[in-house]
Amino acid sequence: MSINIKNSHIYRSIINFLNAITIAQETMPSETNNTCPVSGASSTPTNGAAPTCPFANANLSQPNTSQNATPSDPNLAVPEPYRSTPLTESQKALIKASIPALESHGLAITKLFYTNMLIAHPELRNIFNASNQAHFQQPRALANAVLAYAQHIDDPSPLMPTVELIVSKHVSLGVQADYYAVVGEWLIKAIAEVLGEAVTPELGEAWMAAYWKLAQIFIGLEASIYEKQKSEGWEGWQDFRVVKKVKESEEITSFYLEPVESRLKPLVGFKPGQFISIQVDVPEMGHRQARQYSLSDSSNPDYLRVSIKKETGNGASAPGVVSSLMHETKKEGDIIRVSRPVGVFFLDEAKIALDAPLVLISGGVGLTPLTAMLNHSAAQNTTRPISWVHGARSTAARAFKQHVEDVAKLHENVQVILFTANVAKEEVEGVENHIQGHINLDLVDKETKLFLSNKKAEYYVCGPMMFMLTMEKALQGQGVDSSRIHMEKFGTGGIAPVEQESPKSVL
Ligand SMILES: Cc1cc2nc3c(=O)[nH]c(=O)nc-3n(C[C@H](O)[C@H](O)[C@H](O)COP(=O)(O)OP(=O)(O)OC[C@H]3O[C@@H](n4cnc5c(N)ncnc54)[C@H](O)[C@@H]3O)c2cc1C
Ligand code: HEM
CATH class of the missing domain: 1.10.490.10 (Globins)
Known part of the structure; x- marks a missing residue:
């Protein structure tokens, strides 16, 4: 008009x-x-x-x-x-x-x-x-x-x-x-x-x-x-140095970040599952860009760790601005801006009974906040049953496989269930992967691994939008109350179907 x-x-x-x-x-x-x-x-x-x-x-x-x-x-x-x-x-x-x-x-x-x-x-x-x-x-x-x-x-x-x-x-x-x-x-x-x-x-x-x-x-x-x-002594953006860069899979790299200013040490604590924002100069744009990254290790006095998937884009969409920049240009010793850990998706131990089972379900890089929860629980030597259910496009794309299996070896309350969508010929079932295909909760034992009849069990889910909606529907279909299903979206606009995303993209 x-x-x-x-x-x-x-x-x-x-x-x-x-x-x-x-x-x-x-x-x-x-x-x-x-x-x-x-x-x-x-x-x-x-x-x-x-x-x-x-x-x-x-x-x-x-x-x-x-x-x-x-x-x-x-x-x-x-x-x-x-x-x-x-x-x-x-x-x-x-x-x-x-x-x-x-x-x-x-x-x-x-x-x-x-x-x-x-x-x-x-x-x-x-x-x-x-x-x-x-x-x-x-x-x-x-x-x-x-x-x-x-x-x-x-x-x-x-x-x-x-x-x-x-x-x-x-x-x-x-x-x-x-x-x-x-x-x-x-x-x-x-x-x-x-x-x-x-x-x-x-x-x-x-x-x-x-x-x-x-x-x-x-x-x-x-x-x-x-x-x-x-x-608490830390507000606003602060300079952090990349002290270590570790390749976790063909597409995910971890960045260990330490504050430049010594007054910020020991670092203030955060809750497992929370995220930080990272802000970097993007010379082609002439300004900065910020993105959120879940902390992928438990809270500790020395460093923050984020694990970033390189968004390569495809024919239709451009490569991701910040993830590409982090992977390609940020090296050990470089400085980036970091904001305080925040977020409402976290392991809320105050509200969960000590013996309540924890089911951590993730797809692709969605494993990062759940890795912080797993590491935190392992560090606390909690005895509650914990199931780690992860789906990856391929074994090469999967991060933290060895780490999660090491945690399970040391803590008998931890079980690991790995789904792999595209399995290579030489892979041995039960070693590289446990179940072939996209994550399907129908294929996971309902009682010993998903604890579906235990009304205290809490479910933390993170991954692409279609993946989360599918998991939520499957859990609700098995009688899990919405209040026990916690989800984190790696994007903007809350949890709701996204028109552009196809069901194929669950991993
Ligand atoms: C709470 C939270 C936690 C997160 N934790 C993690 C984490 O632990 N690890 C992790 O890797 N990521 C995480 N993310 C996602 C992260 O914040 C970024 O969104 C991700 O790294 C992509 O950023 P980018 O700048 O590389 O891509 P962007 O430049 O933001 O692009 C995102 C996508 O949009 C496409 N795109 C860009 N421009 C266009 C266009 N013009 N038209 C159509 N498509 C376009 C790109 O191809 C790309 O696929 C998290 C997000 C949130 C909100
Ligand atoms: C009443 C007023 C406002 C409303 C209703 C509102 C609403 C929102 C919503 C719905 C989001 C998406 C959150 C998510 O799902 O991640 C958002 C993000 C954001 N808002 Fe606001 N907002 C308001 C005011 C402001 C103000 C004053 C600013 C400062 C300039 C601001 C800056 C931002 C930024 C930078 C983001 C992140 C955007 C992105 O990552 O793409 N907002 N806001």
């Missing part, structure tokens, strides 16, 4: 919104400091180390918000009246009435939003995943989140697990409270542009109020995590 936006009430709504943002910025402390606007880290450490601000070397314009220090009370990032006024019943009704429009135009809105915001704020390209933009995964994730929020506007509490997942991603990338005004500005502009005259002043105002209510939840949760991280 083509409209003259300056003559419309939408334009007035946007002006109101921008005024609200200006007020929000004016209520923030006005002194400038050397804090990075996105990571919150100090741009110029006093000890002469490399600057930790992701924009420090990026040669990009600073955001409008760079004038503002992150307020000591993060709530101040939310402008009045939205900060202290709840949504009215009529605003909620308007939001609900706009659900059909969001269903039809949500993706168009979020695509436009990202395009325009990243043009206006090129510094944000350092944290947004360019590949997720190119294949629309991130616009799709945001559109789904906005739609789900509209659908739960009366009571957003069922969305809390999703909110916590997004918060982990935001914190891992150093998203700061100031940026909610930027996102709000461009999101509301995109809604106005795509929906045109359908956005009445009342609807525009309802969406602004609703946006800030959601933003307030994110800002509060993120601030409390940053506060805790700060008190």
